Structures are given as C-alpha cells and as structure tokens.
Amino acid sequence: MFEFLPPAIVLLLGAMLxxxxxxxxxxxxxxxxxxLTLWLxxxxxxxxxxxxxxxxxxxEPLEGSPVRRLFATIFAxxxxxxxxxxxxxxxxxxxxxxxxxxxxxIGVSFAGDLISLFLFWELMALFSTVVVWCGGTxxxxxxxxxxxxxxxLGGVILKVGIEGVVVHTGSIDIQPMLATNFDTWMILAxxxxxAAAPPVSAWLADSYPESSPTGSVFLSAFTTKTAVLAxxxxxxxxxxxxxxxxxxxxxxxIYALLENDxxxxxxxxxxxxxxxxxxxxxxxTELAINGAAxxxxxxxxxxxxxxxxxxxxxxxxxxxxxxxxxxxxxTMPLTAICGIIGALAISGFPLxxxxxxxxxxxxxxxxxxxxxxxxLLAAASAGVFLHAGIKFPWFVFFQRDSGLRPKDAPWNMxxxxxVFAGLCILLGVAxxxxxxxxxxxxxYEAYTPGKVLFYLQLLxxxxxxxxxxxxxxxxxxxxxxxxxWLWRVLLYRLASGAYGIAKAAGHAASSAxxxxxxxxxxxxxxxxxxxxxxxxxxxxxxxxxxxxxxLWIAVLLTSYVLVYYF
Amino acid sequence: MKPDSKDHWLARPESIRLxxxxxxxxxxxxxxxxxxxxxxxxxxxxxxxGFGAAFGFLSCVAMVLFAKALGFLLKRNTDYYDDGxxxxx
Numbered sequence: 001m002f003e004f005l006p007p008a009i010v011l012l013l014g015a016m017l018x019x020x021x022x023x024x025x026x027x028x029x030x031x032x033x034x035x036l037t038l039w040l041x042x043x044x045x046x047x048x049x050x051x052x053x054x055x056x057x058x059x060e061p062l063e064g065s066p067v068r069r070l071f072a073t074i075f076a077x078x079x080x081x082x083x084x085x086x087x088x089x090x091x092x093x094x095x096x097x098x099x100x101x102x103x104x105x106i107g108v109s110f111a112g113d114l115i116s117l118f119l120f121w122e123l124m125a126l127f128s129t130v131v132v133w134c135g136g137t138x139x140x141x142x143x144x145x146x147x148x149x150x151x152x153l154g155g156v157i158l159k160v161g162i163e164g165v166v167v168h169t170g171s172i173d174i175q176p177m178l179a180t181n182f183d184t185w186m187i188l189a190x191x192x193x194x195a196a197a198p199p200v201s202a203w204l205a206d207s208y209p210e211s212s213p214t215g216s217v218f219l220s221a222f223t224t225k226t227a228v229l230a231x232x233x234x235x236x237x238x239x240x241x242x243x244x245x246x247x248x249x250x251x252x253x254i255y256a257l258l259e260n261d262x263x264x265x266x267x268x269x270x271x272x273x274x275x276x277x278x279x280x281x282x283x284x285t286e287l288a289i290n291g292a293a294x295x296x297x298x299x300x301x302x303x304x305x306x307x308x309x310x311x312x313x314x315x316x317x318x319x320x321x322x323x324x325x326x327x328x329x330x331t332m333p334l335t336a337i338c339g340i341i342g343a344l345a346i347s348g349f350p351l352x353x354x355x356x357x358x359x360x361x362x363x364x365x366x367x368x369x370x371x372x373x374x375x376l377l378a379a380a381s382a383g384v385f386l387h388a389g390i391k392f393p394w395f396v397f398f399q400r401d402s403g404l405r406p407k408d409a410p411w412n413m414x415x416x417x418x419v420f421a422g423l424c425i426l427l428g429v430a431x432x433x434x435x436x437x438x439x440x441x442x443x444y445e446a447y448t449p450g451k452v453l454f455y456l457q458l459l460x461x462x463x464x465x466x467x468x469x470x471x472x473x474x475x476x477x478x479x480x481x482x483x484x485w486l487w488r489v490l491l492y493r494l495a496s497g498a499y500g501i502a503k504a505a506g507h508a509a510s511s512a513x514x515x516x517x518x519x520x521x522x523x524x525x526x527x528x529x530x531x532x533x534x535x536x537x538x539x540x541x542x543x544x545x546x547x548x549x550x551l552w553i554a555v556l557l558t559s560y561v562l563v564y565y566f
Numbered sequence: 567m568k569p570d571s572k573d574h575w576l577a578r579p580e581s582i583r584l585x586x587x588x589x590x591x592x593x594x595x596x597x598x599x600x601x602x603x604x605x606x607x608x609x610x611x612x613x614x615x616g617f618g619a620a621f622g623f624l625s626c627v628a629m630v631l632f633a634k635a636l637g638f639l640l641k642r643n644t645d646y647y648d649d650g651x652x653x654x655x
Contacts, residue, residue, distance in 0.1 A: 045644045139648075190612075239646050243646065252627055254629065254633045254636060255632075257630060257633040258633055258636070258640065258641065259627065260644075272636065279619030284618055299607050327577070329576065330574050330577075331575070361650070366608040366609075368588060369609075371609055373599040374608065374609070375621075378612075378625075379621070379625035379629075380620065382621070382622040382625050382626050383629050384623065386629065386630070398576075398635050402579065448606075449603045450603060450605040450606045451605075451606075453596065453599055453600060453605055453618070454605045454612070454617075454618040455602075455618070456596045456618075457597060457616070457622060458615075458618040458619070458621060458622035459592065459622065460592065460593055460596055460619075460622075461618070461619040461620070461622040461623040461626075462622040462623065462625075462626040463589075464589075464593060464623060465622070465623050465626035465627050465630070466626065469626075469627065469630045470636055472630055472631075473630065476641065477643070477644050478637075478641040478642060478643060478644060479641070479642055479643075479644055479646060479647075480636075480637070480640040480641055480642070481639075481640045481641075481646075482640075489647075558620060
C-alpha cells in the first residue's frame, strides 16, 4: 500500500519522536524530520500517488500538483526554520505539537479527496490548540478553549458540507466548485472559518498573541494558509470571495491601527494579508491564482519573520504592549533590522518578496478591469505600510526611550531571523526563483519603472501620513471589541438571563407545590390523625360505636334503593 | 539608562531633523521622477502626475480617521473580558 512514504506521516513521526528522545538526539530529530519531509515533498509526482480503501470510498491521501508541492514546501520550510528559532527556548511538547501541526498542514496540501482533507484539517485544529495552550498563562488556557471551540465548530460545518457533496454527487474528489447550493456553501464556510474570514475573524487575534513567543511563530503560518490552498483547489473564481477578501483586508488594517499589543497588531495583519489572497482566488484568473499562491508563500516567510522579531522582544523583555516598549534598537539591532525587513516585505516595498507577489494580485484585478477592487487593493497596500510596515517597528524599536536595555536575540533565534530576512530579499530581487514553481506559467514582469515609481509614491507618502498623524495614533491601554463580543458577552448574558428566569420559575413552582402539600398535610392531620394536638382525635381516627356504623349503612342502602327505583 | 549624556545617534534631535530633511527630499524626488519615468495607469486616472502620492497619503488619512472614530465605539479597557462578571472562559 505504501510504496511511497507520505511526507506528512514522516513529519508526524518526527513530532512523536521529539517527545521520546532528549538532548542532542532531540535536536537531530528537530532538524532531520523537516529536511527529510522537504526531500519527500519534492519526490511527490503529479497526480494521485496511491489510494486506500475506507468503507465504500477510495481515499487518495497523496496527490501531487505544482501548487500542492509549493504549499507543502513552505510549510516544511517553516517547520525547519521555526524549529531552529524555537528549539533552545520552547518546551519539548510545544515543539512536538508544532511539528504535528505542520504535518497536518502538509497532509492537507497533498489530500486528494475531501475525507483525507478533513482528517488532516482536524489534526491541525487539535495540535494548534495545544500550541496555543503552551502559552502557559490563564489567558492562554482560556483563549485555547475559545480557539478549539471555533475550530471544532468550523470542522463540523466543513463535515456537513462534505457529507452533502458526497451524498448528492457521489464523489469525494477535490475539484473546483462554486458555492451554488447548501452543501458547497457549508464547505466554503468551513474553509473560510480557518481563513479568519468575517464574521469570525476575531479568533485569530484572540488566540495567537496568547501563545508563547515561539508558539506564535508557528501559529502564524499554517491554519490560514492551508485554508488559502483549499480555497485555491476548491473554489477558484468564486465571486463571493472577492468581497470577503476586501472586507478582510480593511478589517485587518483598521483593527491593527487600534491595537496596542505588538503580536496582536501582527495577528490582525495576517487577516489583512490573507484577505489579499482570498480576493485573488475570487478573481480566479491564472494570474490571480498565481498571485494568491506566490503571496501565500512570501507571506509565510515575512509574517513568521515579524513574529520572530516580536517573539524575541517578548522573550527578552517580558512586555508585549506598545505602551511598555520603545527605543529597543539601541541594544537589539539585529532583531530591529530583521523586523524592519519583514515590515518592508509585508508592505510590498520594491526589492522585497511582498512587491513581487502582491502586485501580481493587483495586476490580475486590473486585467479584469475590476476598477473598485484595484483601487481598494492599492489603498490597502498603503494601509499595510501604515499599520504593519511602520507602526510595528516604530512603536517597538523607536518611538520613545522606554529605558529597557534587553540583550539581542539568542544565536538560534537570530540565525532563523537572518535566514528568513534573506529569503524576503532574495525573492524580491530574484522573483523567478519562486515564479517557476507557481501553478500556471508566469508571464508577469514585476519590475517595470512605472510600477516601481507608483508603489514608491504610494508607500512613501503613506509613511508621511503616519508621521504627520502620529498624535492621532497615540497608543492606549485598550482592546477593541470584535464580533466575538456577541458570543463572549451578549450570548453569555442572554444565557445567564435565561438561567436566572428558569431558576426563578423553578423557585415559584416549588414554593407553590410546597404550599399545596402543607395545606393537604394540615387537612389530613385534622381528619386522620389520632392525636392532632387537639382534645379529641380527627373524625376518621375516632372510635365510633358499632350501632352508629350500622345506622349509617342502613341509611346508605335505603337511599341507594330509593335512587334505584325512581 | 546609559550613564553617558550622548544618546544613540538616531535619538539625537539634530539627526532626527536631518532624517526629516532626507525624507522630504526622497518624497519630492519620487514625485518629480514621474516627469522622466511615465507611470502607465490602468484606468487613466492612476497615470496622473503624482496620483500614487496623493492616493497613498489620502487613503491613509482616511483610514486613520476612520479607525479613530471606530475606536470611540469599540475601545474597552484591557481587562474588559477578565472582570469575571460574565465568567468568560
């Protein structure tokens, strides 16, 4: 059956081994497992590699295609560099959970049918929850439970859709579809929940910043991007995705502007960036799908880099809010420079990976003459520079002198950052390296003088807007309400209100029953008790003479006879 | 705090003034460069002189103001969810 070793299984075995061995051997497993996985990923040929019988179905747990290999590659690379970043600081169980989580993401990448996809999907939900819990604080525990509830719910919705498609079409194949009926809408909704689409975007910014400094690096990479891949495979060209993507883009910017927690700023900007990809999938042309895939690849690198930079700051200072930080460039130059490179890449600055991938999406919108989409994406590009490109490095590393003089990153964290920072620039300078692996042939030219000039104007003048409006952006010790207020507060209040009413009704009912019972008790006492505390027993408890009884029986029988005759 | 009175070069007022000047020159250069390098707009209007600059600046101002307004509605204390009143998990 297994003439070919599935990459996801290899990484999963590696994750299990992490807990079984220790010391240098564990380190060896941490590096060998993703490397071996990476090698196997590139051996997966196009098409279904093998199938397995399950009930009446033929499962295809391993199916190769360029876009599947592309996503699996970046997931394995993320596990490798994330492992380097984390292995000396993180607990072993966090590393094991993170690797199993990555294995789930790689499994989803190669899943050839809906049932295999669902299984790996749930594997991710399970182990990502463990990674959130590894934050170790009461806040992380609570956020982990909310995270798990959201993802298990998303899994149920996805499963309802899959069951419907299987029952109504008889096919479990992963093939492009459109959201035209209940089943396909359920699948789309299940996928979009993992992509942090509205109205449930809040789960992402709620949970990721609660994890450990190393955990959030892993969390930033897998869940939303497997959702992007699943959308590419299942819903390319679904028009609803354009609007949803644009909403996510704007939501991310606005909430990140209001935010004070540095990792939460980055979490909101994940929603923003995934919005670009979702929008591109909605446009659905070859260029747009290429753009979505390339942007996902580049995004995982620069977003992980930003989370690494923030993670070092949290690890070294113990603080995670803009209001507590500032001026760290003095003693953390490496972390600051890597953070700035990540920030420039996410903003799509020329010569970074963000420019060579995000502009493909804008070009795709322009080619389809989607005027509003094109201008909203351009405004959003400016907004990304505003909320992530400048805001993050400014408030963490510059701003004012917080008086903190932490040490720079430990060597392994620093090395991981340098590797990813180098990749951000490499893919910006030599985009062909990435373009050749995209799902469709690329005829797109990233660097034309006019385009570079346009984006330089756009970005630099949004930088000007940032510094001119700085007084308006003074950070406050606040959080911002989101749609999750509806279930965290409103639903809770409604439930506790309903509980209160039920409790009061229960009290009323039981006190009414008590009153009736005690009344009956008094009556029974009066008539049946032999010693009711009175001078003589109750009427049925008295000793009556036989004569009286006979007389009453005679009266009774006589009246019966009389009634019978008339 | 460092004992020496001279702070890092980047934090001195005179270097911040210098950085502002350099930034202003770069900003002006990107706009003036459009006289030499033509920006091929897709929809006409985006090829106008300085369109990228104006569009970037104004959309950022709009987003910041919108966020500010929304903040009045949505901002709560950091401990809003942990006051225990609603036993949030």
